[in-house]
Amino acid sequence: MTTTDHGRSPVTMRDVARAAGVSVATVSHVVNDKPGARIGEDARRRVQEAVLELGYRPNALAKTLSQGSSRFIGLVADAIATTPFAGQIIHGAQDEAWKHGYVLLVANTDGNTAAETDAIAMMLEHQVQGILYSTWYHREIVVPETLRQTDTVLVDCFAPGSGLPAVVPDEEQGGRTATEVLLAAGHTRIAFINTTTPSPAQSGRLAGYRAALEAAGVPFDDALVLPAAPEQEGGYACTRQVLASQATAVFCHNDRVAMGLYDGLREHGRRVPEDIAVMGFDNQEVIAAHLRPPLSTVALPHYELGAAGVRVLLGIDEAADGLRRIACPPVARASIAEPRS
């Protein structure tokens, strides 16, 4: 087993394809000497020359052994199944890993410590380049000890004092953006239904709401911040308080809360957006895009969190002060109109 001439990083099929000016599929066909594949003689020759020149070795595992590390990046997630969100993190991480010639090894642990230890051990056995450790909602975590054995980036979570870089959504900017959208439509009496669960989302979105009001010269009124369970039932239960507050617009902690509030408002004969404007958070597609009227909201950037995690791991992006905040962009639909004068 020999190593390649240029010792930096393993040569991939993509490198060969680029050098030969052909597709990866063509390289695969030539390298694996697949009978029946229709490859022109010219392309075949270019691939063979590129293979020799770059020192490409078709067996990825042999290549890994000769290099001492693999083209794998591990992703440990605490919950894929229960949320469409984690899937987006995986999707972003995979696309980005792929772009740089890496393959993602995914492990779902369901928050089970034994499964997590097993998953990390397996990834270390496979000599991963590093591990993305992700949670399905933004929170503070305690870092598993075994992660110290490889490069690790935290995704959608953070661990102060751990020294590990973290990529998280910018909750404060998201809250500010949501409020600014309502202010821009002419609202000044804006209620905020916030979650009762302590979290970066709870404090960050509130801080953003306050910052936007302050910047617009609208006094903050504590009575307009309404606590609710962060799901449909919480939004529904909040309806009377919303109406009593005389708010002309409501910023909801998430889209599920907005969905419940829609039901409550409808029961009280109020129309969205004619009688009251509603802004969500999350952009949970299956809900936000299909409510009546479709819900304007702010997107949690899960795809971008996964992609940025890979870039930080590979040293392409920096995480200043250990934390990289990803913007939550607004998504305009049809739940906001000007206040009735």
Add this chain to the structure above:
Amino acid sequence: MTTTDHGRSPVTMRDVARAAGVSVATVSHVVNDKPGARIGEDARRRVQEAVLELGYRPNALAKTLSQGSSRFIGLVADAIATTPFAGQIIHGAQDEAWKHGYVLLVANTDGNTAAETDAIAMMLEHQVQGILYSTWYHREIVVPETLRQTDTVLVDCFAPGSGLPAVVPDEEQGGRTATEVLLAAGHTRIAFINTTTPSPAQSGRLAGYRAALEAAGVPFDDALVLPAAPEQEGGYACTRQVLASQATAVFCHNDRVAMGLYDGLREHGRRVPEDIAVMGFDNQEVIAAHLRPPLSTVALPHYELGAAGVRVLLGIDEAADGLRRIACPPVARASIAEPRS
């Protein structure tokens, strides 16, 4: 590089753990000679003996090379991001792979042919044991040629004449079960809002609906089958037809349709379930569990599809006639009551 004594399948850390009567984490600590790990002398000795006896090699990739195939199973999915469903397939496949000492390599292709070819080539390079090829909704596909180079199982899709085994949801049983739940509650005039999109779900659920009615001695009435786009907007648009049909119960093609129908019924002053019973399909948790009232439905068994796919690939389960149908179980919530007499 030597091979192990017993040439059948590579020895895993799990085998060592089992033989030594300790956890995989303990084996990992001993094998990687991690300083600071608190492992008792007795456990350490048992692990070392098991390692020698079984011929375990801590480097998974070296092991793979010596065996000619890896402990990887590939999963190619056409869409992770746009649906919570695909995540469940991955979750089930991963848990089952894990159970048998395999690691899942996941690739999301977004239905892009070039990405798909790349993903499969990469998996072949890593000498996967086989590939699960999955789609996020049940449909007929054309099998990519490159899949012929390894063992392949189709998951949530099928390709007649391809000779490849397929694991799919039992749409007909699901439709029958949904209808039977409504019949058991005393309904006999049951509308069925079916999708306008030709698919195994469209034909299978209709066949199940008819079979259940026939078994109960209720004549099939074509006027009770209402076509609709398979989302909230379709269900909402169907409201007048549902009311005109005088049905006392409605079986909806999916939970999203039911969500739209809820809105329409509410606008017409009809209560669920007192005035009309509603049954969904899919068990899309974020919707079904949180509608008012929570929606009774039939679950698409995505987790089980993934797990069964791995079992068929490893030869643990058989796919008789090339097709393994997975049952869609009923999920009782609060949207069904007896008809008003």
